[in-house]
Amino acid sequence: MAQITVTGANLIYDCDEADTVLRAALRAGLGFPYECNVGSCGNCRFGLLEGEVEHARTDAPAWTDRDRQRKRYLGCQARALIDCRIKVNLRDHYRSVHRPRRTTARLFEIEDITHDMREFRFRLGEPAPFLPGQYALLAIPGVVGNRAYSMCNVTEAGEEWHFQIKRVPNGAATERLFDMIGIADTIAVDGPYGMAYLREDVPRDILCLAGGSGLSPMIAITRAAAVSPKLAGRTLHFIYGGRFARDICGEPMLKCLPGYGERIFYHPAVSMPESDPDIAGWQGHLGFVPDVAKKMFGDDLTRFEIYFAGPPAMAEAVMRTLVEMKVPPDQVHYDQFY
Numbered sequence: 001m002a003q004i005t006v007t008g009a010n011l012i013y014d015c016d017e018a019d020t021v022l023r024a025a026l027r028a029g030l031g032f033p034y035e036c037n038v039g040s041c042g043n044c045r046f047g048l049l050e051g052e053v054e055h056a057r058t059d060a061p062a063w064t065d066r067d068r069q070r071k072r073y074l075g076c077q078a079r080a081l082i083d084c085r086i087k088v089n090l091r092d093h094y095r096s097v098h099r100p101r102r103t104t105a106r107l108f109e110i111e112d113i114t115h116d117m118r119e120f121r122f123r124l125g126e127p128a129p130f131l132p133g134q135y136a137l138l139a140i141p142g143v144v145g146n147r148a149y150s151m152c153n154v155t156e157a158g159e160e161w162h163f164q165i166k167r168v169p170n171g172a173a174t175e176r177l178f179d180m181i182g183i184a185d186t187i188a189v190d191g192p193y194g195m196a197y198l199r200e201d202v203p204r205d206i207l208c209l210a211g212g213s214g215l216s217p218m219i220a221i222t223r224a225a226a227v228s229p230k231l232a233g234r235t236l237h238f239i240y241g242g243r244f245a246r247d248i249c250g251e252p253m254l255k256c257l258p259g260y261g262e263r264i265f266y267h268p269a270v271s272m273p274e275s276d277p278d279i280a281g282w283q284g285h286l287g288f289v290p291d292v293a294k295k296m297f298g299d300d301l302t303r304f305e306i307y308f309a310g311p312p313a314m315a316e317a318v319m320r321t322l323v324e325m326k327v328p329p330d331q332v333h334y335d336q337f338y
């Protein structure tokens, strides 16, 4: 067990050999900045002043040559080999409401959503509560490194975590999940993580934007908002985009919620109609999710609390649109799915 001292803040926390500098800090209740947890965003960068760490993922996209020269590391990838003194600006914003826990999860149900999306339902060895919109790290046997997946269910105690996962062609984790992991298999999980969770205390209408694999956290947020007494009477619009009509999903999950069609509305959008063999009879929107949102709401976008999830290209396009439409940044919550 190593001890990490955060210089300036004068805080010390324990970090065991299997943990990372970031996750041990979050488990200790500290507000260590982060986002993706898989080495891609760079938000968890810290300076090593004393001690020795080892990077789990040496090819992490956010770890640059300059970082190496300046003894800067990624908190989500760095394991402490001995006691360390580090420099990082802790922020309350990143403190966990539910501190992340490492436990096991047993797969008990699988359901197809589309031709390449499935819901995987796990029961946890030890319950771990989470907020709607958060994600967990899954250790898939035979895959190097963890993968992040967002929960789609709503739960008080956290006995079950359900994930809606899109198959990535030749993807190391998804190919294994879809083809080799079966009912009753048990994996190691760690969570919850993520800051893009439902803000029930904010009395605004809600806009959820999701593309492809971004369905799961937006479903969790909508399910929770539908029954939240604090959000009673608030309207929620859910825009879901895919390339083709056969990629579109999610509506049946919302249709069974109280208020569907009265204050909860689903808007599907297809972005490649010209090469879609199933487009005849399509009644939804045409175009990319941010363009559809802009067309539907225009200047009115500023009145929403906005949540979105999806691949980085979609997240960048959504951010550009929201900046252009002058939506205040503190009304926007998102995770990029690297």
Ligand SMILES: Cc1cc2nc3c(=O)[nH]c(=O)nc-3n(C[C@H](O)[C@H](O)[C@H](O)COP(=O)(O)OP(=O)(O)OC[C@H]3O[C@@H](n4cnc5c(N)ncnc54)[C@H](O)[C@@H]3O)c2cc1C
Residues within 6 Å of the ligand: 035, 036, 037, 038, 039, 040, 057, 135, 144, 145, 146, 147, 148, 149, 150, 151, 163, 164, 165, 166, 167, 168, 170, 171, 172, 173, 174, 175, 194, 213, 214, 216, 217, 335, 336, 337, 338
């Ligand atoms: C916060 C967050 C939430 C997400 N939620 C969802 C979700 O709800 N549903 C969904 O379908 N997808 C989600 N993803 C994407 C998911 O984590 C995977 O990137 C995706 O399933 C592809 O994984 P793969 O192994 O099949 O593909 P691959 O192409 O084999 O792997 C791609 C990804 O794995 C990561 N990776 C590669 N090597 C390592 C390593 N050594 N250590 C750690 N990471 C590594 C990289 O981030 C890379 O982008 C989320 C991603 C993030 C960051």
Ligand code: FES
Residues within 6 Å of the ligand: 033, 034, 035, 036, 037, 038, 039, 040, 041, 042, 043, 044, 045, 062, 074, 075, 076, 077
């Ligand atoms: S790189 Fe560590 S949280 Fe994204």
